[in-house]
Amino acid sequence: MKNEAFKFEIQGKGGKARAGVFSTPHGDIPTPVFAPVGTQATVKSLTPAQIAETGASLVLSNTYHLYLRPGDELVAEMGGLHRFMNWQQPILTDSGGFQVFSLNEMRKIDEEGVTFKSHIDGSTHRFTPEKSIAIQENLGADIIMAFDECADPSNYDYNVQSMNRTHRWLERCVAAKKRPDQALFGIVQGGIFADLREQSADFVSSFDLPGYAIGGLSVGETKEEMNAMLDIVPERLPENKPRYLMGVGSPEDLVNGILRGVDIFDCVLPTRLARHGAAMSFTGRLNLVNKQYARDSRPIVEGCGCYACQNFTRSYIRHLLMVKEMLGGTLVSIHNIFTLEELTRQARKAILAGTYADFAEKFLADYPTN
Amino acid sequence: MKNEAFKFEIQGKGGKARAGVFSTPHGDIPTPVFAPVGTQATVKSLTPAQIAETGASLVLSNTYHLYLRPGDELVAEMGGLHRFMNWQQPILTDSGGFQVFSLNEMRKIDEEGVTFKSHIDGSTHRFTPEKSIAIQENLGADIIMAFDECADPSNYDYNVQSMNRTHRWLERCVAAKKRPDQALFGIVQGGIFADLREQSADFVSSFDLPGYAIGGLSVGETKEEMNAMLDIVPERLPENKPRYLMGVGSPEDLVNGILRGVDIFDCVLPTRLARHGAAMSFTGRLNLVNKQYARDSRPIVEGCGCYACQNFTRSYIRHLLMVKEMLGGTLVSIHNIFTLEELTRQARKAILAGTYADFAEKFLADYPTN
Numbered sequence: 143m144k145n146e147a148f149k150f151e152i153q154g155k156g157g158k159a160r161a162g163v164f165s166t167p168h169g170d171i172p173t174p175v176f177a178p179v180g181t182q183a184t185v186k187s188l189t190p191a192q193i194a195e196t197g198a199s200l201v202l203s204n205t206y207h208l209y210l211r212p213g214d215e216l217v218a219e220m221g222g223l224h225r226f227m228n229w230q231q232p233i234l235t236d237s238g239g240f241q242v243f244s245l246n247e248m249r250k251i252d253e254e255g256v257t258f259k260s261h262i263d264g265s266t267h268r269f270t271p272e273k274s275i276a277i278q279e280n281l282g283a284d285i286i287m288a289f290d291e292c293a294d295p296s297n298y299d300y301n302v303q304s305m306n307r308t309h310r311w312l313e314r315c316v317a318a319k320k321r322p323d324q325a326l327f328g329i330v331q332g333g334i335f336a337d338l339r340e341q342s343a344d345f346v347s348s349f350d351l352p353g354y355a356i357g358g359l360s361v362g363e364t365k366e367e368m369n370a371m372l373d374i375v376p377e378r379l380p381e382n383k384p385r386y387l388m389g390v391g392s393p394e395d396l397v398n399g400i401l402r403g404v405d406i407f408d409c410v411l412p413t414r415l416a417r418h419g420a421a422m423s424f425t426g427r428l429n430l431v432n433k434q435y436a437r438d439s440r441p442i443v444e445g446c447g448c449y450a451c452q453n454f455t456r457s458y459i460r461h462l463l464m465v466k467e468m469l470g471g472t473l474v475s476i477h478n479i480f481t482l483e484e485l486t487r488q489a490r491k492a493i494l495a496g497t498y499a500d501f502a503e504k505f506l507a508d509y510p511t512n
Numbered sequence: 513m514k515n516e517a518f519k520f521e522i523q524g525k526g527g528k529a530r531a532g533v534f535s536t537p538h539g540d541i542p543t544p545v546f547a548p549v550g551t552q553a554t555v556k557s558l559t560p561a562q563i564a565e566t567g568a569s570l571v572l573s574n575t576y577h578l579y580l581r582p583g584d585e586l587v588a589e590m591g592g593l594h595r596f597m598n599w600q601q602p603i604l605t606d607s608g609g610f611q612v613f614s615l616n617e618m619r620k621i622d623e624e625g626v627t628f629k630s631h632i633d634g635s636t637h638r639f640t641p642e643k644s645i646a647i648q649e650n651l652g653a654d655i656i657m658a659f660d661e662c663a664d665p666s667n668y669d670y671n672v673q674s675m676n677r678t679h680r681w682l683e684r685c686v687a688a689k690k691r692p693d694q695a696l697f698g699i700v701q702g703g704i705f706a707d708l709r710e711q712s713a714d715f716v717s718s719f720d721l722p723g724y725a726i727g728g729l730s731v732g733e734t735k736e737e738m739n740a741m742l743d744i745v746p747e748r749l750p751e752n753k754p755r756y757l758m759g760v761g762s763p764e765d766l767v768n769g770i771l772r773g774v775d776i777f778d779c780v781l782p783t784r785l786a787r788h789g790a791a792m793s794f795t796g797r798l799n800l801v802n803k804q805y806a807r808d809s810r811p812i813v814e815g816c817g818c819y820a821c822q823n824f825t826r827s828y829i830r831h832l833l834m835v836k837e838m839l840g841g842t843l844v845s846i847h848n849i850f851t852l853e854e855l856t857r858q859a860r861k862a863i864l865a866g867t868y869a870d871f872a873e874k875f876l877a878d879y880p881t882n
Contacts, residue, residue, distance in 0.1 A: 182831075182832075182835045182837055183828070183831065184832060184837045184839045186837065186838060186839075187557070187837075187838040187839060187842065188839070189562075189819070189823075189839065189842070189843075190823070191819070192559075207835075211831065211834065211835050212806065212827075212830075212831040212834070212835075216806065216807060216827070216831075219807055220807070220809055220825060220827050220828070221809075226825075226827070226828050226831075227828060228823045228824055228828070436582065436586065437586060437589055437590070439590055439591075449559070449561075453559075453560070453598045454598055455590060455596075457582075457586070457590050458553070458590070458596050458597060458598070460582075461552075461553065461581065461582040461586075461596075462552075462553075462554060464582070465552045465577075465581050465582075467552055467554045467556065467557075468556060468557040468838055468841075468842075469554045469556075469557060469558070469559065471838075472557070472559070472838075473559075
């Protein structure tokens with residue numbers, strides 16, 4: 143089925159890096175873009191107004207969690223995810239595959255699908271490619287994902303088997319999909335193995351899809367292994383479609399990914415770090431609970447335009463974190479998401495200005511390696 | 513010391529109920545008014561922007577908590593509480609007395625003051641009237657409170673002793689106070705005993721203060737006992753000064769208090785209830801975790817103008833509460849505070865229109881007794 147509702151326009155390129163606009167039924171997504179994660183139909187502790195204020199244009203939500211609670215049928219009855227969580231800009235749902243494989247030690251995979259136990263009450267459930275698509279159609283996100291297995295990236299033999307099954311599942315997802323107002327992205331797997339990644343990129347590209355994703359990275363492999371895969375995969379995918387690197391969200395990984403032709407990123411990192419008091423910046427992380435910030439009247443990052451930095455000091459935010467007041471995590475979440483959105487905005491500007499290679503080189507030189 | 517910075521203008525009366533404006537260095541407070549509580553320099557989970565959006569004009573913060581963490585000297589160094597928490601409207605701090613007496617089983621009272629142990633680490637501290645004023649001067653709120661003992665309201669003999677000591681402490685607070693930009697309110701005590709309350713009201717009124725508070729109510733006595741005291745005390749206080757009923761915040765208590773001449777209220781109730789999923793309304797409480805709301809597409813209260821009701825369904829908020837997402841408590845907090853602010857706005861309007869007696873009668877008839 144053709145997706146007339148979706149269009150990807152590339153507005154500028156610098157090397158492999160691209161600046162574009164992905165149009166969806168809920169508005170345009172300027173790329174490169176970072177999507178904050180709202181696992182349970184909420185980006186933890188933030189109102190939609192606060193999310194929008196960071197400049198985020200795309201929010202990710204998790205099929206596995208929403209299927210279990212409150213249930214995808216309830217969300218459909220309430221008018222779909224956009225209305226339910228009152229986020230009127232684009233939403234992306236994952237397929238549930240990643241959580242089924244990572245949160246469930248008792249899962250059983252077969253050719254048809256996966257049987258797993260709920261992490262909440264231990265009850266038994268079953269996902270198949272068809273079921274994942276049906277749930278995602280109930281949720282109603284703009285971008286939905288093919289059901290895949292995210293395998294241990296370093297086991298070659300298992301990756302061959304798993305990748306081929308994921309390919310067969312993609313065919314079934316494409317066949318099962320019914321809603322014309324949703325864009326189904328296929329997912330490239332293959333672990334840390336160049337030949338498998340090439341095979342997978344070619345197979346997934348053989349489907350005329352509105353976008354393509356790179357899965358199974360940032361799951362335990364080294365940065366060098368990840369970047370090696372990113373040297374191969376994006377440019378092997380259709381040029382005129384958005385490329386989405388799943389689960390990646392540190393500043394340096396965004397810069398490296400964009401450099402290699404990635405357009406879309408998502409990650410829980412900014413909100414998870416925030417709840418532990420770690421603030422992101424273009425020059426590394428600040429652990430705001432450190433004693434040195436107790437009387438520091440500067441904002442988290444000087445010159446930062448986020449609500450937290452415009453209104454509060456490190457001293458106040460440290461106090462909130464020390465006494466375990468929720469507002470601390472909220473303010474750092476706002477700052478961290480803003481930081482990644484600002485990074486993609488600056489990257490986009492640099493690509494359009496033809497200076498992205500310099501931007502990336504300077505950024506990576508300033509960013510501490512650890 | 514005269515407080516030129518403070519002025520209370522009564523704009524209308526209906527029976528004992530008054531509509532006025534209390535002017536402070538950080539702006540005007542239209543009365544009657546409800547002050548949400550920001551114990552640790554934060555109204556739990558809300559940004560100052562969200563607090564302001566409820567219409568709140570006065571926020572309370574707790575001297576005991578801020579003295580312990582982050583320390584009043586740190587707050588002073590950071591420019592005072594308004595700058596520290598970035599709340600640019602009026603702030604009221606309590607004296608620390610209530611927490612010293614309620615959170616500490618090991619406290620020792622003597623004529624000079626109270627020795628107590630921190631509820632955080634068990635360390636020993638001492639508050640005196642002079643110390644409480646010094647801390648509150650460091651914090652820098654617009655309204656500060658005299659150091660008092662909030663005694664068991666039903667023990668007559670103890671209340672005589674405690675009230676007289678509180679009176680002597682008031683004299684010391686008045687003598688200790690230095691900042692002209694802070695209004696010191698005295699506190700009437702006396703438990704549930706009319707003769708003691710009269711004695712205390714007369715004693716406290718003998719000081720020319722910018723405002724007067726009624727303490728030691730809503731601490732275990734019955735509603736009838738509280739209202740009996742409120743039948744006596746407010747009208748015995750100076751007519752042309754604001755009257756503050758401490759720690760009271762249920763809708764029916766506000767309506768009853770206003771009816772008896774109270775101008776200012778504060779309470780943790782709206783935010784505490786919110787974190788447990790209980791939403792306030794003019795016709796009682798909704799327990800939003802109840803199953804009946806799972807597919808309820810209405811707002812918490814139809815017609816309510818708060819951010820939560822304007823943007824979200826009961827179904828969504830119930831989901832957030834069920835899966836323990838912080839945004840649930842945040843949205844219900846916004847709703848509950850808005851509800852109390854809206855109640856005081858409507859009461860004010862009714863007083864100015866000369867219809868408050870009817871308003872109160874109708875409100876109390878609709879409000880469930882429990």
